[in-house]
Amino acid sequence: MRARAVYVDFDNGQKDGLQSNVGAKVSAEERWIPEVDISYFLTKNIAAELVLTYPQDVDIKVGGSKLGTIKALPPSLMLQYHFTDLGAFKPYVGLGLNYTLFSKRNINGTGVRVDDSSTGLAAQVGADYLLDKNWSLNLDVKYIKMDTDVKVDGVGKVGKLDLSPYTIGIGVGYRF
Numbered sequence: 315m316r317a318r319a320v321y322v323d324f325d326n327g328q329k330d331g332l333q334s335n336v337g338a339k340v341s342a343e344e345r346w347i348p349e350v351d352i353s354y355f356l357t358k359n360i361a362a363e364l365v366l367t368y369p370q371d372v373d374i375k376v377g378g379s380k381l382g383t384i385k386a387l388p389p390s391l392m393l394q395y396h397f398t399d400l401g402a403f404k405p406y407v408g409l410g411l412n413y414t415l416f417s418k419r420n421i422n423g424t425g426v427r428v429d430d431s432s433t434g435l436a437a438q439v440g441a442d443y444l445l446d447k448n449w450s451l452n453l454d455v456k457y458i459k460m461d462t463d464v465k466v467d468g469v470g471k472v473g474k475l476d477l478s479p480y481t482i483g484i485g486v487g488y489r490f
Contacts, residue, residue: 316452318485320349322370325478342372342386342477349483359398363408365390365456369417372477382421384428386477388414388460390436404450408438412458425467428475434459442487450487456480 324342347370353363369385392410414432421427440454461476 315353315490316351316454316485316487318349318351318452318454318483320347320367320454320481320483321345322347323480323482324372325476325480342370342479345370349485353394355396359396361394361396361406363392363394363410365392372475381424381426382418384419384421385417386414386460387417388412388458390456390458392436392438394438402444403441404444405441406439408436408440410436410438412436412460414460414462416462427465427467428462429465432460432462434461434478440483448489450489452483452485452487454481454483454485456483 321344323344347367349365349367351363351365353361355361366389367387369387372384372386373380373382390410390412392408394406394408396404396406398404412432412434414434416428416430416432419427419430436456436458438454438456440452442450442452444450457480458478460478461474463471464473464475465471
């Protein structure tokens with residue numbers, strides 16, 4: 315089990331004409347968030363990791379003015395390979411699936427809304443440094459594919475919001 319402070323750097327990209335069709339610049343501010351993960355070792359080298367945090371605010375702006383906020387809850391399930399023959403230094407790589415749930419999807423009664431979920435790949439590299447039998451320090455970097463369709467009432471789909479963050483986490487781990 316690990317607890318991390320994670321810096322989230324959202325891509326803030328627009329695809330399929332969102333910016334040109336509705337004049338919207340959609341952005342999510344970079345921020346530090348808490349994260350907890352639970353890992354279960356299937357073998358000496360292979361682990362499954364469940365990554366959890368709380369819903370993140372995503373601000374929607376048009377012409378520089380805030381139109382509203384949606385929330386994104388992004389749990390991920392990763393399959394990791396841990397390199398074990400390097401003493402106290404334990405690097406790992408992982409690949410998995412992110413399933414983001416969006417809430418507060420209607421933007422302040424404007425007729426602009428996003429789909430309720432996004433499914434995408436997630437990739438990670440990281441390392442634990444063992445302090446003793448149970449405690450470790452951790453550094454973890456992830457890329458998470460996260461996007462959703464943006465729709466306007468009476469118009470339909472106007473684009474795709476691509477948040478796809480990179481995250482950098484530092485923390486401590488405890489092995490039971």
